[in-house]
Amino acid sequence: RPARRSGGLRRLLLEGNPLGRRLVLAQARRRTLAQTKGHYPAPLRALDVVATGLERGPGAGFEAEARAIGELAVSPVAKNLIHVFRLMEASKKDDGPPPQEVRRPAVVGAGVMGGGIAHLIADKADLPVRILDLRADALATALSHAAALFDRQVRRRRLAPAARRRKMALLKPTLDATTLAASDFVVEAVVESLPVKQQVMADLDRRLAPDAILATNTSSLSIDAIGSGTAHRGRVVGMHFFNPVDRMPLVEVVVGERTAGAAASTVSAFARRLGKTPVVVRECPGFLVNRLLMFYSAEALWLIDEGHRIEDVDRAMVDWGMPMGPARLADEVGLDVAAKVSHILTEAFGERLPFPPWLDRLPEGGRLGLKNGRGIYLYEGRKAKRVDPAVAAEIGITPRRAAPELAALARRMILPMVNEAARCLAEGIVEGPGPLDLAMIFGTGFPPFRGGLCRWADAEGLPALVGELEALAAAVGPRHLPSEALRSFAAGGGFYAAAEA
Secondary structure (H helix, E strand, O other), X not given: OHHHXXXXXXXXXXXXXXXXXXXXXXXXXXXXXXXXXXXXXXXXXXXXXXXXXXXXXXXXXXXXHHHHHHHHHOOHXXXXXXXXXXXXXXXXXXXXOOOOOOOOEEEEOOHHHHHHHHHHHHHXXXXXXXEEOOOHHHHXXXXXXXXXXXXXXXXXXXXXXXXXXXXXXXXXXXXXXXXXXXXXXXXXXXXXXXXXXXXXXXXXXXXXXXXXXXXXXXXXXXXXXXXXXXXXXXXXXXXXXXXXXXXXXXXXXEEOOOOOHXXXXXXXXXXXXXXXXXXXXXXXXXXXXXXXXXXXXXXXXXXXXXOEOHHHHHHHXXXXXXXOOHXXXXXXXXXXXXXXXXXXXXXXXXXXXXXXXXXXXXXXXXXXXXHHOEOOEEEEOOEEEEEOOXXXXXXXXXXXXXXXXXXXXXXXXXXHHXXXXXXXXXXXXXXXXXXXXXXXXXHHOOOHHHOOHHHHHHHHOHHHHHHHHHHHHHHOOHHHOOOHHHHHHHHOOOHHHHHHO
């Protein structure tokens, strides 16, 4: 009873008088702005409607609500979010061959990634899943990671303790490859090394039935090359999960020249069963998402090289709507991984994708990012605190650009992705602008309120973006030259206009 009286008094002081109501609404507005950055107008309008109803009565509140709904429903943000919803619904359909039913899945390669994939299969598909590795300590890591994920679900009351124990029992660790003989769907998640993956796939090909699916979780290696030592090339397919597996909703289904349609359909269907959104892409260096993202990341590094503060570069993209800036993202991915991928993609794309030479110095000096607590940022646990001031000296760059226009910095980083997206569409890497936009939203956190990369570019006007890139090419360098593909889409009315023609 005392607690109830205290709560009633608090409501009286805060909600029962005009000053208290204004205080509550002001606090709610601050929290809403902190979460939405002002990009989503509906929550703020909802608070305005509540304030109107409290101050002027229910009738005025209902009138304000109707007016707000009418205005918001036709706003650009609402239209973009409806567009994204339609893309999500379209991704649930598969026009390819009928998929095989997966009954006996397995994961080869333990550790954090393997443990994350195995956890997902046990949790979402509710299937027993074998986890194979050569080392017992790697299996222990996989089980520990899966257990931690289940424990977090229990703490958040998304899983009962009894269900947690049952699902953990679905994980079947093994050091014996012969136990996978009956598996009908295997996800390979071993180290990112072509010879190692080729050996694993060739061994699985000999052990498993000819119709078992062999999926590789590679993020950059050729699917055709990985499957080159198998007798049944059609069943080798990419199933690229994004890290962390339990949180990132995208799976790239990567098809090589020899991949059968049924294999791609089966991976897509199983990804949906795991609660993921599959996007089918054709094999190329970096596939789709990482290919586009590296053009964005490279431009961010060149801005730093030009003397812009790392904080300004990251803030520009957060203000634009990305969940984190490119430097912070590099720490998250791993600076060693970023440096390695930069060399792979520079070799593939040449002068279109140069990187500053100092990128290699960061991992060479022991900066690996979040995973070892030493990156571009300083960390307390897993939380980034601030940019490490020692980084500038290590890379030999002195920040000298004060008070830049952040919106202009953001466009510098986004436009290379638009240019490369046009090439991807022209090359047939992805079926159209819709799947590309969905992949960028779910794979990189591209802001949904903008509708996706291609939809944003269409709204800006491709001819205008071609002009911006030409100006950048003249001022900065030839890497910004508009591609012939982008010029063609601009002449045809835009990305989506070309897809609908």
